[in-house]
Amino acid sequence: MLAYIIRRVAQSVLVLLVVGLVAFSMFRFVGDPVDNMLGQERTQADIERLRVELGLDQPFPVQYGKFLGQAVQGNFGLSYRQGRPVADILLERAPATLELAAVSGLMAMIGGIGLGVFTAIRRRGLGANIVMTSSLVGVSLPTFLIGILLIYVFSVELNWLPSFGRGEVVRLGGWTTGFLTESGLKALILPSITLGLYQMTLIMRLVRTEMLEVLRQDYIRFARARGLRERSVNFRHALKNTMVPVITVTGLQLGSIIAFAIITETVFQWPGVGLLFINAIQFVDIPVMAAYLMLISVMFVAINLIVDLLYFAIDPRLRLDRGTGAKA
Amino acid sequence: MNTAVLSVRDLVVEIPTRNGVLRPVDQVSYDIAPGEILGVVGESGAGKSMTGNAVIGLLDPPARITGGEIHVSGQRIDNLPREALRRLRGRKIGMIFQDPLTSLNPLLTVGEQLTETIREHLDVSESEALNRAVAALDEVGIPAARQRIGSYPFEFSGGMRQRVVIALALCAEPELVIADEPTTALDVSVQAQIVALLKRLCRDRGVAVMLVTHDMGVIAEAADRVAVMYAGRLAEIGPVRDVVSHPTHPYTAGLMASTPLASLGHNRLRQIPGAMPRLEALPDGCAFHPRCAYAEDTCRAEPGPSIETCGGRAACWFPLSHDEQEGAA
Ligand SMILES: Nc1ncnc2c1ncn2[C@@H]1O[C@H](COP(=O)(O)OP(=O)(O)O)[C@@H](O)[C@H]1O
Numbered sequence: 001m002l003a004y005i006i007r008r009v010a011q012s013v014l015v016l017l018v019v020g021l022v023a024f025s026m027f028r029f030v031g032d033p034v035d036n037m038l039g040q041e042r043t044q045a046d047i048e049r050l051r052v053e054l055g056l057d058q059p060f061p062v063q064y065g066k067f068l069g070q071a072v073q074g075n076f077g078l079s080y081r082q083g084r085p086v087a088d089i090l091l092e093r094a095p096a097t098l099e100l101a102a103v104s105g106l107m108a109m110i111g112g113i114g115l116g117v118f119t120a121i122r123r124r125g126l127g128a129n130i131v132m133t134s135s136l137v138g139v140s141l142p143t144f145l146i147g148i149l150l151i152y153v154f155s156v157e158l159n160w161l162p163s164f165g166r167g168e169v170v171r172l173g174g175w176t177t178g179f180l181t182e183s184g185l186k187a188l189i190l191p192s193i194t195l196g197l198y199q200m201t202l203i204m205r206l207v208r209t210e211m212l213e214v215l216r217q218d219y220i221r222f223a224r225a226r227g228l229r230e231r232s233v234n235f236r237h238a239l240k241n242t243m244v245p246v247i248t249v250t251g252l253q254l255g256s257i258i259a260f261a262i263i264t265e266t267v268f269q270w271p272g273v274g275l276l277f278i279n280a281i282q283f284v285d286i287p288v289m290a291a292y293l294m295l296i297s298v299m300f301v302a303i304n305l306i307v308d309l310l311y312f313a314i315d316p317r318l319r320l321d322r323g324t325g326a327k328a
Numbered sequence: 329m330n331t332a333v334l335s336v337r338d339l340v341v342e343i344p345t346r347n348g349v350l351r352p353v354d355q356v357s358y359d360i361a362p363g364e365i366l367g368v369v370g371e372s373g374a375g376k377s378m379t380g381n382a383v384i385g386l387l388d389p390p391a392r393i394t395g396g397e398i399h400v401s402g403q404r405i406d407n408l409p410r411e412a413l414r415r416l417r418g419r420k421i422g423m424i425f426q427d428p429l430t431s432l433n434p435l436l437t438v439g440e441q442l443t444e445t446i447r448e449h450l451d452v453s454e455s456e457a458l459n460r461a462v463a464a465l466d467e468v469g470i471p472a473a474r475q476r477i478g479s480y481p482f483e484f485s486g487g488m489r490q491r492v493v494i495a496l497a498l499c500a501e502p503e504l505v506i507a508d509e510p511t512t513a514l515d516v517s518v519q520a521q522i523v524a525l526l527k528r529l530c531r532d533r534g535v536a537v538m539l540v541t542h543d544m545g546v547i548a549e550a551a552d553r554v555a556v557m558y559a560g561r562l563a564e565i566g567p568v569r570d571v572v573s574h575p576t577h578p579y580t581a582g583l584m585a586s587t588p589l590a591s592l593g594h595n596r597l598r599q600i601p602g603a604m605p606r607l608e609a610l611p612d613g614c615a616f617h618p619r620c621a622y623a624e625d626t627c628r629a630e631p632g633p634s635i636e637t638c639g640g641r642a643a644c645w646f647p648l649s650h651d652e653q654e655g656a657a
C-alpha cells in the first residue's frame with residue numbers, strides 16, 4: 001500500500017510539473033507584460049529596469065526553474081495589474097471561492113446521494129419519476145442560464161435574495177467569512193444553487209444507476225432471503241457497495257466545482273478567485289493567471305489523491321490485497 | 329395430516345406480459361417432512377427456482393402467486409403481509425443460492441453478516457450473537473472460526489464461502505432450507521463435501537430441505553425423495569430409488585436415460601428428442617406430448633391426471649409399467 005501511495009504521489013508531482021510548464025510558458029508567449037504595466041509615457045530605461053526587475057531578461061530554463069522554486073514557496077510574483085504580490089491577492093480572494101464551493105459541494109453531495117438513493121429504491125414511484133425528469137432539466141441548462149433565471153425570480157421579481165456580491169463579511173484573522181452574518185448567508189444561497197445544481201444532478205444520476213445495479217446483485221437477494229429489514233438491505237448492504245464508484249466521480253465533481261466557479265462568480269459578481277481570473281484575462285495579468293492555473297491543478301491532484309485513499313478505507317479487498325495484513 | 333414442515337398445494341405462479349399471462353409454476357403440490365431432503369430436478373427453465381422463490385416470498389415482480397397455498401409448520405404463509413413474511417425469512421425458511429462468490433456482501437466481514445442475521449431474528453446480545461456466529465462457522469467446518477470471524481468473503485475459497493453461506497442460512501435455526509443449485513458453481517472436488525455437509529446439518533437438526541439441482545448424482549447421494557418438474561408442472565414425485573429405477577412418467581424415464589449415473593448401470597446416454605417448450609408457446613394438454621413416444625390424442629387435449637405410483641405420484645395418461653422400462657424413451 002505504501003508503494004502504491006508513493007507511486008501516486010510521484011504521478012501527481014509529474015502532473016504539477018507539466019501544468020507549471022504551461023503556466024510558465026504563458027509568461028513567454030502571451031503578450032508583453034512590460035507594455036501592459038507601464039503607461040503611455042515610458043522610456044526605454046523604464047522598460048529595461050522593469051524587465052530586469054521581473055527577471056524577464058534571463059534564459060528560459062533559468063526562468064522556469066526560478067518560477068518553480070518561487071511557486072513552491074507560494075510566491076507567484078507581482079500582479080502586472082495591481083503591482084502587489086499575487087499570493088496576497090489570491091489569499092484575499094480564496095475564502096469567497098472556498099466558502100461558495102464548500103456550500104455547493106456539500107449541497108451537491110448530500111442532495112445527489114439522497115435523491116439518487118430515493119429514485120433507485122422507489123424507481124417506479126411518482127416522486128422518483130418527477131425527480132428524474134426534472135434532473136434532465138438540471139443537466140441540460142447551462143450554468144449561467146440557471147444563475148440568471150434564479151436572479152430573475154428571487155432577486156428581481158420576489159426581491160428575497162441579493163443578486164450579486166457576498167453581503168457583509170466578518171474578518172477572522174486572515175480569513176473573511178460570510179457564514180456569520182445574515183446578509184452573508186443570504187448572498188450564498190443563489191450562487192451555491194447555481195454552482196451545485198449541475199453536480200448534484202450528475203451525482204444523483206450516478207448514484208441511482210450504481211444503486212440499481214447493486215440492488216440486482218445476489219448478495220442483496222441473499223440479504224433479503226435472510227429476513228433483513230429493507231432499511232438494512234438498502235443502506236447497510238446496497239449503499240455501501242454503491243459508494244466505491246460514486247466516490248471517484250463525486251471527488252472529481254467537487255474539484256470541478258472550484259473550476260466551474262468562474263462562471264457562477266461572473267454571473268453573481270462574487271469576489272472570489274474565479275472572478276479574479278476572468279478579470280486577469282481581460283488585462284493579460286499573466287502572474288495571476290498562472291497562479292490560478294497552478295492552484296486549480298494542485299486542488300485537482302490533491303482531490304484525486306484523497307479519492308484514491310478513500311478507496312482503501314471503503315474496500316477491504318484493496319486494503320488486504322497489498323499484503324499488509326493489517327486486519328486479522 | 330400435517331406433520332410436514334413444508335406443504336405446497338396447487339401452487340400457481342403467473343407472470344403477466346404484453347402477450348398474455350405466463351405460468352412458470354402450474355398446480356404444483358408437494359410436502360417435505362422434518363429432516364427430509366426433497367430433491368427437485370428438471371431442465372433449466374422448468375420452474376424449479378420459481379417454486380423455491382415463491383415459497384420464501386422472493387418472487388421478482390411482475391411474477392406472483394395467483395393460486396394454491398403454502399404452509400410452513402402448519403402456518404399458511406402465501407397470503408401473509410410483507411413484513412410478516414420478512415420475519416419468517418431466515419427464521420423459519422433459510423435459502424442458499426447457487427453462487428457463493430456473489431452471495432456474500434464483499435464489504436462486510438462474515439462475522440458482521442452472521443451477527444446481523446442472528447440479531448435480526450433472535451433476541452440475543454451482541455456478544456452472544458458473536459458467540460453464536462463463531463459456533464455457526466465452526467459447525468460448517470471453517471477452521472479456526474474465531475480468528476476468521478473478522479475476515480471478508482474474498483479471503484475465503486469458493487468452497488469455504490459456500491460453507492459460510494450455509495452457516496448464514498442456518499444461523500437463525502430455520503425449519504426449512506431451500507437450496508437452489510448449491511453446488512453448481514463449485515469445483516467438482518468440493519461439491520460432494522458441500523452436499524454431505526448440508527445433509528449432515530439438516531439431518532441433525534431435523535431441518536426439511538428443498539434441494540434444487542440438475543445433478544442426478546447429488547440427488548442419489550443426498551435426497552430421500554425426488555420431484556421431477558417439466559414446463560412448470562410436477563411430472564413425477566416419489567422416493568429416489570423408485571423414481572430412478574422405475575420411472576413412471578415417460579419424461580422421467582428419458583431424463584434418467586440421459587443422465588450419466590454409474591449406479592444405474594447405463595452404458596449409453598440417450599437424449600430426449602426435441603426441447604422443452606418455452607412458456608410463451610406451451611402446447612395444449614400434457615406439455616411433454618410433442619416429445620413423448622407414447623402420446624395419444626388424450627395427451628394432446630388434457631394434462632395428465634395425477635396417479636399413484638409406488639410411493640409417489642405422477643401426472644400421466646399412459647404411465648410406464650415396469651416391464652416397459654427397457655424400451656423407454
Ligand atoms: N420476468 C420473466 N418474464 C418471463 N418469463 C420469465 C421471467 N422470469 C422467469 N421466466 C421464465 O420462468 C421459467 C421458470 O424459470 P426458473 O424457475 O428460473 O427455471 P429453473 O427450473 O431453471 O430454475 C423459465 O422458463 C423462465 O424463462
Ligand SMILES: [Mg+2]
Pocket residue numbers: 376377378508
Ligand atoms: Mg434455477
